[in-house]
Amino acid sequence: MISKSKTAAPDIDKLTKPKAKVELMRLRLAIEGHDKAYYQDDAPKIPDADYDALRRRLEAIEAKFPELLSASSPSQTVGAAPARGFSKVQHAVPMLSLGNAFSDDEVGEFVERVQRFLKLEDIPAIVAEPKIDGLSLSLRYENGTLVRAATRGDGFTGEDVTANVRTIADIPTTLKAKTIPAACELRGEVYMLKHDFLALNKRQEEAGDTVFANPRNSAAGSLRQKDVAITASRPLKFFAYAWGEMSDYPMESPTQHAMLAWLGDAGFTVNPEITLCHSVDDALAFYRRIGEQRAALPYDIDGVVYKVDRLDYQARLGFVSRSPRWAIAHKFAAEQAVTVLEKIDIQVGRTGALTPVARLQPVTVGGVVVQNATLHNEDYIKGVGSDGSPLRDGVDIREGDTVVVQRAGDVIPQIVTVVLDKRPADLPAYKFPHKCPVCGSHAAREEGEAVWRCTGALICPAQAVERLKHFVSRLAFDIDGLGEKQIVLFHERGWVREPADIFTLKARNAELKLEDLEGYGETSVRNLFAAIDARRNIELNRLIFALGIRHVGEGNAKLLARHYGSIDVFLAAMRAAAEGQTPEGNTSEAYQDLDNIAGIGDVVAEAVVEFFAEPRNVGALDALLREIEVLPVEQAKQDTAVAGKTVVFTGALTKFTRDEAKAAAERLGAKVAGSVSKKTDYVVAGEDAGSKLTKARDLGVAVLTEDEWLALIG
Numbered sequence: 001m002i003s004k005s006k007t008a009a010p011d012i013d014k015l016t017k018p019k020a021k022v023e024l025m026r027l028r029l030a031i032e033g034h035d036k037a038y039y040q041d042d043a044p045k046i047p048d049a050d051y052d053a054l055r056r057r058l059e060a061i062e063a064k065f066p067e068l069l070s071a072s073s074p075s076q077t078v079g080a081a082p083a084r085g086f087s088k089v090q091h092a093v094p095m096l097s098l099g100n101a102f103s104d105d106e107v108g109e110f111v112e113r114v115q116r117f118l119k120l121e122d123i124p125a126i127v128a129e130p131k132i133d134g135l136s137l138s139l140r141y142e143n144g145t146l147v148r149a150a151t152r153g154d155g156f157t158g159e160d161v162t163a164n165v166r167t168i169a170d171i172p173t174t175l176k177a178k179t180i181p182a183a184c185e186l187r188g189e190v191y192m193l194k195h196d197f198l199a200l201n202k203r204q205e206e207a208g209d210t211v212f213a214n215p216r217n218s219a220a221g222s223l224r225q226k227d228v229a230i231t232a233s234r235p236l237k238f239f240a241y242a243w244g245e246m247s248d249y250p251m252e253s254p255t256q257h258a259m260l261a262w263l264g265d266a267g268f269t270v271n272p273e274i275t276l277c278h279s280v281d282d283a284l285a286f287y288r289r290i291g292e293q294r295a296a297l298p299y300d301i302d303g304v305v306y307k308v309d310r311l312d313y314q315a316r317l318g319f320v321s322r323s324p325r326w327a328i329a330h331k332f333a334a335e336q337a338v339t340v341l342e343k344i345d346i347q348v349g350r351t352g353a354l355t356p357v358a359r360l361q362p363v364t365v366g367g368v369v370v371q372n373a374t375l376h377n378e379d380y381i382k383g384v385g386s387d388g389s390p391l392r393d394g395v396d397i398r399e400g401d402t403v404v405v406q407r408a409g410d411v412i413p414q415i416v417t418v419v420l421d422k423r424p425a426d427l428p429a430y431k432f433p434h435k436c437p438v439c440g441s442h443a444a445r446e447e448g449e450a451v452w453r454c455t456g457a458l459i460c461p462a463q464a465v466e467r468l469k470h471f472v473s474r475l476a477f478d479i480d481g482l483g484e485k486q487i488v489l490f491h492e493r494g495w496v497r498e499p500a501d502i503f504t505l506k507a508r509n510a511e512l513k514l515e516d517l518e519g520y521g522e523t524s525v526r527n528l529f530a531a532i533d534a535r536r537n538i539e540l541n542r543l544i545f546a547l548g549i550r551h552v553g554e555g556n557a558k559l560l561a562r563h564y565g566s567i568d569v570f571l572a573a574m575r576a577a578a579e580g581q582t583p584e585g586n587t588s589e590a591y592q593d594l595d596n597i598a599g600i601g602d603v604v605a606e607a608v609v610e611f612f613a614e615p616r617n618v619g620a621l622d623a624l625l626r627e628i629e630v631l632p633v634e635q636a637k638q639d640t641a642v643a644g645k646t647v648v649f650t651g652a653l654t655k656f657t658r659d660e661a662k663a664a665a666e667r668l669g670a671k672v673a674g675s676v677s678k679k680t681d682y683v684v685a686g687e688d689a690g691s692k693l694t695k696a697r698d699l700g701v702a703v704l705t706e707d708e709w710l711a712l713i714g
């Protein structure tokens with residue numbers, strides 16, 4: 001999704017100003033949407049790395065066209081406004097965001113900027129802190145007592161979460177340190193331990209409640225509860241690392257590291273990894289060390305924050321728009337992780353496609369716990385790409401393998417490689433199932449296709465809704481008052497599971513009482529039953545189309561109906577063809593006959609036989625046939641002037657539509673073709689006929705006007 005728009009997005013260098021304006025608006029809307037999902041709903045829709053890429057692009061365009069920068073641009077604002085339902089709290093000192101560095105060089109540039117700004121010869125001391133992936137919180141203490149707690153909100157106004165915060169054990173209600181200012185806003189990060197998050201999600205899932213994407217969203221969602229009892233039941237933790245208003249500092253010449261020590265004395269938990277650095281190399285070494293420990297840490301971090309240690313320097317450096325000049329966040333790159341693939345499950349899509357899904361031992365990747373990864377299809381598991389070339393150097397994937405997973409431009413994680421060293425010697429290769437796990441029908445994989453499909457078109461619950469929608473669609477049974485909405489509803493209630501059920505609704509209505517449904521009444525129910533009854537007589541071609549056999553669209557359904565003529569002949573032939581089905585192929589006469597129908601190729605013939613080879617489909621069709629009458633096909637006439645002739649219609653027709661012309665010609669036994677060849681008998685040319693007419697003349701084919709055609713067919 002995002003990765004696509006990234007590649008599709010025009011090069012910033014080539015943007016003209018009007019294009020840039022449009023692009024900025026597009027980015028802004030996207031970012032605002034994601035901000036709402038993330039900050040207000042605690043449910044992000046894309047990975048952070050993708051979100052950050054959107055922001056970086058916005059900032060790069062604004063840097064190129066500074067005149068397009070507005071004060072309300074996301075590059076100038078923080079977070080999102082407080083959500084409804086919470087009282088608002090004004091922060092005495094705003095809570096800002098942080099500038100980002102993504103490379104070592106950018107960290108070096110940050111330090112140089114600080115030095116230049118402060119006119120320092122030497123590098124100032126820098127505190128390196130893990131960047132905790134939670135949500136920031138501001139706690140107001142007056143005379144050492146907690147009086148108010150607020151989220152960051154838009155940086156100026158946050159949400160009042162005082163009652164919720166009182167349930168968090170890590171947050172003291174009274175400060176303990178020796179020196180306590182009369183008023184202070186103490187700040188830090190609310191977070192959830194990884195294993196607490198996993199346990200909570202498991203409980204939530206079992207109870208059918210919200211499952212969170214990652215520990216951060218889980219912490220945010222747990223804190224921002226209107227029901228304090230829910231917050232109290234959630235294992236929230238807090239690291240203190242910052243402050244807003246301070247009526248006095250509790251020490252002389254205060255520094256970041258001394259303040260952290262004081263916060264510890266006051267009763268807060270301060271992150272134990274925090275390190276005072278004296279060079280850029282020191283700081284980068286910290287970044288690398290903590291990066292290596294990241295997976296093993298009990299909480300999520302998404303980078304390192306570097307802060308100028310001396311508070312007098314911090315004061316001189318001040319702020320730019322949404323972030324301080326004295327600090328920067330050094331983010332980690334998109335992450336990969338190693339885990340065990342425990343099992344391969346098969347999901348059945350709405351159209352019967354069997355899709356394998358890897359069930360993984362839960363692992364955090366880039367701040368999100370990953371438990372599933374898509375495996376696409378049988379070939380993908382075998383290590384064969386869609387063009388036949390090897391994937392992962394041709395290594396297959398097996399249940400029990402140790403694998404490397406990553407989240408790329410997409411939210412759905414992928415398996416990058418298999419760690420072959422860790423594969424047990426006797427691990428069997430994965431055998432792709434040839435049965436639908438939902439309904440038990442056999443599955444089929446067509447030549448040249450990667451996908452296995454359930455053949456239980458009429459009975460598979462996974463496909464039921466799609467099939468039934470198709471069954472009642474316009475070119476199939478076309479039942480008035482029975483559309484997609486009603487099918488979904490009736491299916492949900494268990495009233496209609498397969499086509500025959502539609503025709504027994506009336507008989508069962510004493511029990512179902514459709515008239516009691518919202519939006520229904522006696523009249524509409526009566527009308528619905530009348531419409532259903534009206535369709536108890538159905539043309540064979542409509543019935544065949546309605547069955548939803550793969551590759552049998554309206555046209556092929558007509559070919560089949562015309563060839564077999566009646567339902568009895570058709571069914572007998574299909575039964576015989578299905579009996580001839582062997583793994584080596586089908587040599588039955590019935591199959592050959594089907595395959596030989598002009599316009600029906602091997603792929604279609606096979607799909608038709610697969611359908612009839614599944615006894616459950618035949619059972620469902622029998623049940624349907626007990627309810628309806630199938631009309632034989634009106635046989636094409638053999639004794640007309642155009643019987644057996646091939647006709648091509650071209651140009652703008654005025655006396656009839658293309659469809660009408662075709663239907664009439666076919667009724668009279670003619671074949672209608674799309675292109676002119678030597679086999680063409682007549683070309684009927686309307687106005688502005690082009691190349692087909694020329695070709696007809698070249699080949700000496702008879703060319704008729706519309707009137708001449710009408711005269712010919714009488």
Ligand SMILES: NC(=O)c1ccc[n+]([C@@H]2O[C@H](COP(=O)([O-])OP(=O)(O)OC[C@H]3O[C@@H](n4cnc5c(N)ncnc54)[C@H](O)[C@@H]3O)[C@@H](O)[C@H]2O)c1
Pocket residue numbers: 034035037038039044045046047048049051052078079096097098129130131132133134135136152189241242302305329
């Ligand atoms: N996926 C999405 O749709 C989506 C949407 C919005 C935001 N986000 C993510 O949210 C973040 C951006 O939001 P942001 O403005 O909060 O900026 P930020 O998270 O990059 O940096 C600021 C925040 O870092 C936190 N922090 C953690 N440890 C800290 C420490 N030791 N010192 C100081 N601050 C510390 C604080 O909460 C502070 O508010 C990005 O990671 C972004 O990817 C994602």
Ligand SMILES: [Zn+2]
Pocket residue numbers: 348436437438439440441454455456460461462
């Ligand atoms: Zn099935």
